[in-house]
Amino acid sequence: MSLTLPLLFIAALSVGGFFIARSRAQSAAGGDIRKLASLPRQHGLNTALSTAIPALFAILAWLFAARLLSYRETAPIWVPLAIIVIATLGFILSVMRVSVTFRARTAAEGWIRSLLIGASVIAILTTVGIVFSMLFESINFFSQYRWQDFFFSTNWSPNFRGNSDLGILPLLWGTLYISVIALIFAVPIGLFAAVYLSEYASRRTRSVFKPLIEILAGIPTIVYGLFALVTVGPFLRDYLAQPTGFGDSASSVMTAGLVMGIMLIPFVSSLSDDIINAVPQSLRDGSLGLGSTHSETIRQVVLPAALPGIVGAILLAASRAIGETMIVVLGAGAAARLDLNPFEAMTTVTVKIVSQLTGDTDFASPETLVAFALGLTLFVITLALNVLALYIVRRYREQYE
Amino acid sequence: MTSKSLLTEDKRTKARNAAERRFKSYGVAAIAVAMMALAILLTSVIVKGIGAFSQTYVTIDITLPADRLDKEGNRDPAEMAKTTTIGYASVLRDGLIDTLAAAGIETEVSAKDIGDMISKEASATVRNRVLANPDLIGETVNFNLLADGRIDGFFKGRVTMETASRDQNVSPEQLVLAEQMAEVGIIETRINWAFLSLPDASDQRPEAAGLGVAILGSLYMMIVVLVLALPIAVAASIYLEEFAPKNRWTDIIEVNIANLAAVPSIVYGILGLAIFINFMEFNQSSPLVGGLVLTLMTLPTIIISTRAALKSVPPSIRDAALGVGASKMQSVFHHVLPLAAPGILTGTIIGLAQALGETAPLLLIGMVAFVRDYPQAFSDSAGLFGDPSTALPVQIYNWTQRSDPAFVERAQGAIIVLLVFLLIMNAAAIILRRKFERRW
Numbered sequence: 001m002s003l004t005l006p007l008l009f010i011a012a013l014s015v016g017g018f019f020i021a022r023s024r025a026q027s028a029a030g031g032d033i034r035k036l037a038s039l040p041r042q043h044g045l046n047t048a049l050s051t052a053i054p055a056l057f058a059i060l061a062w063l064f065a066a067r068l069l070s071y072r073e074t075a076p077i078w079v080p081l082a083i084i085v086i087a088t089l090g091f092i093l094s095v096m097r098v099s100v101t102f103r104a105r106t107a108a109e110g111w112i113r114s115l116l117i118g119a120s121v122i123a124i125l126t127t128v129g130i131v132f133s134m135l136f137e138s139i140n141f142f143s144q145y146r147w148q149d150f151f152f153s154t155n156w157s158p159n160f161r162g163n164s165d166l167g168i169l170p171l172l173w174g175t176l177y178i179s180v181i182a183l184i185f186a187v188p189i190g191l192f193a194a195v196y197l198s199e200y201a202s203r204r205t206r207s208v209f210k211p212l213i214e215i216l217a218g219i220p221t222i223v224y225g226l227f228a229l230v231t232v233g234p235f236l237r238d239y240l241a242q243p244t245g246f247g248d249s250a251s252s253v254m255t256a257g258l259v260m261g262i263m264l265i266p267f268v269s270s271l272s273d274d275i276i277n278a279v280p281q282s283l284r285d286g287s288l289g290l291g292s293t294h295s296e297t298i299r300q301v302v303l304p305a306a307l308p309g310i311v312g313a314i315l316l317a318a319s320r321a322i323g324e325t326m327i328v329v330l331g332a333g334a335a336a337r338l339d340l341n342p343f344e345a346m347t348t349v350t351v352k353i354v355s356q357l358t359g360d361t362d363f364a365s366p367e368t369l370v371a372f373a374l375g376l377t378l379f380v381i382t383l384a385l386n387v388l389a390l391y392i393v394r395r396y397r398e399q400y401e
Numbered sequence: 402m403t404s405k406s407l408l409t410e411d412k413r414t415k416a417r418n419a420a421e422r423r424f425k426s427y428g429v430a431a432i433a434v435a436m437m438a439l440a441i442l443l444t445s446v447i448v449k450g451i452g453a454f455s456q457t458y459v460t461i462d463i464t465l466p467a468d469r470l471d472k473e474g475n476r477d478p479a480e481m482a483k484t485t486t487i488g489y490a491s492v493l494r495d496g497l498i499d500t501l502a503a504a505g506i507e508t509e510v511s512a513k514d515i516g517d518m519i520s521k522e523a524s525a526t527v528r529n530r531v532l533a534n535p536d537l538i539g540e541t542v543n544f545n546l547l548a549d550g551r552i553d554g555f556f557k558g559r560v561t562m563e564t565a566s567r568d569q570n571v572s573p574e575q576l577v578l579a580e581q582m583a584e585v586g587i588i589e590t591r592i593n594w595a596f597l598s599l600p601d602a603s604d605q606r607p608e609a610a611g612l613g614v615a616i617l618g619s620l621y622m623m624i625v626v627l628v629l630a631l632p633i634a635v636a637a638s639i640y641l642e643e644f645a646p647k648n649r650w651t652d653i654i655e656v657n658i659a660n661l662a663a664v665p666s667i668v669y670g671i672l673g674l675a676i677f678i679n680f681m682e683f684n685q686s687s688p689l690v691g692g693l694v695l696t697l698m699t700l701p702t703i704i705i706s707t708r709a710a711l712k713s714v715p716p717s718i719r720d721a722a723l724g725v726g727a728s729k730m731q732s733v734f735h736h737v738l739p740l741a742a743p744g745i746l747t748g749t750i751i752g753l754a755q756a757l758g759e760t761a762p763l764l765l766i767g768m769v770a771f772v773r774d775y776p777q778a779f780s781d782s783a784g785l786f787g788d789p790s791t792a793l794p795v796q797i798y799n800w801t802q803r804s805d806p807a808f809v810e811r812a813q814g815a816i817i818v819l820l821v822f823l824l825i826m827n828a829a830a831i832i833l834r835r836k837f838e839r840r841w
Contacts, residue, residue: 067680109730116644119636123658123704126697130668133675189431196428213435218827220758222794223446223816226801230809231445262438269435293417295424316663323665325761330801350667350761357674357765375671379664386663390656 002074003059006083014052017091021047024098038104046104049111050094055087134379137372144366150373156336158356158367166370168377170336174253174346178332179321181257181342182264187314189261190268197269198276199298210273217266221326228259228331241343249333254342256331260324264317271316275309276302278397309396315389319382325350349374446816453814456593456608457553459519460586462503463496464541465531476535489524489531490516493546501578504585508578518575520547522602522609548588550608550807552579556590559806596814600773601796607807610800612815614772618688618790619757621778625692625786626699626756631749633696634703635738641704642711643733662701669698670762678766686767688776689786694762699752706748710741715841743837750830754823760794768795793819 022044029035036043062079065071098104142150145166153167193213197206233250236258241247279302287297303310333345334355356371363369410418469492473480494516501508501515508515523546531537547553551571554560562573582588599611645651673694677683683690714737722732763769768791776788791799793815800812 067682105728105731109728112730113640113644116636116640119633120640120645120654122633123637123654123661123700126661126672126700127657129676130664130672133672133680134668137675189434192428192431193435196425196432200425200428209432209436212439213432216435216439218754218823219442220760220794220819220823222758222760222797223442223820225760226797226809226812226816227442227445229801230449230813231441262435262442265435265438293421295421296417298424319663320665323667325665325667326798329761330798350665353667353671354761354764357671358767358769372671372675375668379668382663382665382668383660386660387656390659 003062003080003083006055006059006080006087009084010052010055010087013087013091014048017047017051017095018044021095021098021104024095025104028098028100035100037101038106042108043098043102043104046108046111047091047094047098049108050090051087052090053111053114054090055083058083058086130379134372134376137369138376140364141366141369141373144369150370154338156352158370160361160367162365162367164367166366168349168374170338171347171349171352171374172377173338174328174332174336175322175348175350177253177342177346178257178260178328178348179318181253182260182321183314183318185258185261186264186268186317190265190317191272191310193265194269194272194276195298195303198273199294199302210270213266213269215266216262217270219263221263221324222330224259224263225326225330228255228327232259233331236343246341246343249343249345251331251333251345252343253332253346256328257342259331260321260327263324263327264321267317267320268313271313272306272310275306275313275393275396278309279305306396308392308399312389312393312396315385315392319385319389322385323350323378323382325354329354349378353378446813446820449810450813450815450817452557452559452810453596453817454593455557455590456596457548457556457588457590459497459523459546459548459582459588460543461493461496461500461546462541462543463493463527464499465492465538467539470531471535471538476538478532478535481532481535481538484528486521486524486528489528490519490521493519493524493527493544496544500587501582504582504587506578506581506585508574508581510572510574510578514572514575515578517570518549518552518579520549520606520608522606523547547608548579550606550805552576552588553590553608554807554810555579556583556588557810559810596811597818600775601771601791601799602773603771604803604805607803607805607811610808610811612793612796612818614775615791615793615796615815616818617775618691618768618772619793621688621776621786621790622692622695622792623753623757625689626695626753627749629692629696630699630703630752631745634700634707634749634752635745637700638704638707638711639733639738642708643729643737658701658704662705665761666698666759667761667765669694670765672697673762673766684783684787684789686770686772686789686791687783687787688790688792689784690766691763691768691790691792692786694766695756695759698759698762699756702755703745703748703752706751707741707745710744710748711737713744713841714740740839743833743839747830747834750826750833754826754830757822757826758794758819760798763792763795764798768792769799771799793822 022040025036025038025040025043026033029040033040062075062083066075097107150166150168152169153165154169155165155167156170158164158166197210201209229251233252233255236252236255237248237250240254241249241252283301283305284297287301288294292300328348329351332347332351334347334351335345336352337344337346339346353371353374356368356374359368361367467474469488470484471481472484494512497515497519498512526546527544549571551560551565551568552575555565555571555576556579560568560571560576562576565571565573565576579588596611597616598613599609600614601611602609641651641654645654673690677690677693678685683693718736718740719732722736723729727735770789770791772789772791774788776786776790777783779785780788797812797815797819800808800815
């Protein structure tokens, strides 16, 4: 028996319950609602919620339990019956409680409150889901593949027939190399743009250029990826790499790093902008009053005061660079390589997650499962960076409050 | 005796002022670089993508021979369906050769190569039209058919005589012929709105590929995200901002949300694959799974902006409501929430825009599949939003992976479409904010 019928039953009983409880409250008051502790519609609301919420929760619990026990057929007859009983019980109990003295408002708000709490628990469930979804398959992977080889091998060459080398080091190297190039590009530009916009620019200039820079943040990464693939990559190859003899690959660490740098500019600049603005004006006034120029004030007073916050912003940008996928999928190439040449194609952790999970290999093979181990590694690295950065930014904010 | 004047700069002051100007110019340069990057990016997209919105067509009169298309002679569509598109392709080729002869164009190009100048999709177009209307057989009908992708590329400058001489799929002679046909009006390039409505097409026929399925899939996912993310985010924000006691648990939830906002999007793809597809067994590549993954991904963004909107409502509003006997819940739902609504909506639209452009998690849940059927919003076999589908950004990625460069032009065109959608959403958010935002 499908769960559609109980669902319809709950909806009908809940709506009906609203009107029944309301009219019961009205008749209990004998037409004079001033005698009631709560308004009739609050009695109605309480009944509607008491009917629906436990029953809907029961449905969710059954769906979850069925998947957990890998039960594949339609639910046995006692499940919809139990759900209907729960709904009816909620209905009867709440209708019986309708009386002149019953505080239905408080009761109804208790239900609403539980809904609100439920919604905020979803955030925690998401994190738990992320960790567990990767943890189980990673354990599965490490039971088929030695963890020493995964973490310390310098060779990545998956093989469809098995016996693959799945060392993470070349992937981590590519990820770090590309991220560092992106940050070398984005941090000075973003920082100087933020300093100029918050310290020098007139209100008008600021109102024009700040939104324009933020447009860069609103552009989807697939657009940057294609930009790297068809514009930046061939340009760098034809005008830099080939004339200097560094290589002749359009997809390279440099291509991906440069384009990722463009993507990170607004990220660095808007975070630094907030942080620079949070430095108290009195520090600037003190420095200017002692006769230093504007730039001396910025370099010797404002930036040192803002330094922890800026470091936090850079860490957040780094975590974003490490987790970025589409730009490197389209711009960096697919060859795992430990190399110093920035015009050589290399690959990253995220690229390999995509390629191992979108291939046609057997799901239970280590070649596919390695993606979960890669994902877990990526998650741990970015989580560490984020926690550190958020901690620094928070500490910094408190300093001037 | 040197007397120092305040008005003449000494050496040290000069150096300090120079440093000042230098420092300022760094800032200007940084902004200039960012603006240049933005300009190059947008120009590159527009210049390379605008071509996808025009298409080259061949207009020919074709006599539909009864002996080849309806062998039984009874005009029964079921019988006529036995003639495959290959049979129709030869009819089209003969039609084009006749049209050329009628226009007085003489050419050395072989009959096969002339036939290849028409898209492989065209024979299916003609076949469908004939099957829908069997009475056309025996008549001479004027058809407006897609030209082959390379011929189309020639008129858009992507294919030149030089590249054609190296290409197996097209010869310079064909291009010369195409130029002659264009002069007499047999070949014509015009605006191609079908790009927005047609489904994807196979590797061999880039000229027929469109965004119809992708736009529909993206729309379905946005509906799922809106319906789930908005209520959940608002409920969570209300709890955290208005009700939650200040304790360890609340702290954990808050740090958690800040972290979720910074988790790489591809991790959400792994979550979707493991939980929604492997564990819950929802359909692979369905808008439902895509929407759920994007919901989880945008929740933190919407929660953060909703909390900011709730925080900006002054406490005096709450106090006044409580003072006249409202409960805490009533003060929030009757007064604070309506006042915060514009801010919440703005945040939601920005969250949706972010979800619309997201690619990486969708790759992992199988939305890269080649889908030619328009997905149904509800079907008995697949349930709500359960049909396989693709999405705008994934379609772009998909096209970049194909060998024919015509698909790169399609991908750039699709990017223009995506950016226009994002522009509309962000403009709506800005207008909403300007019009309804209250400052206290």
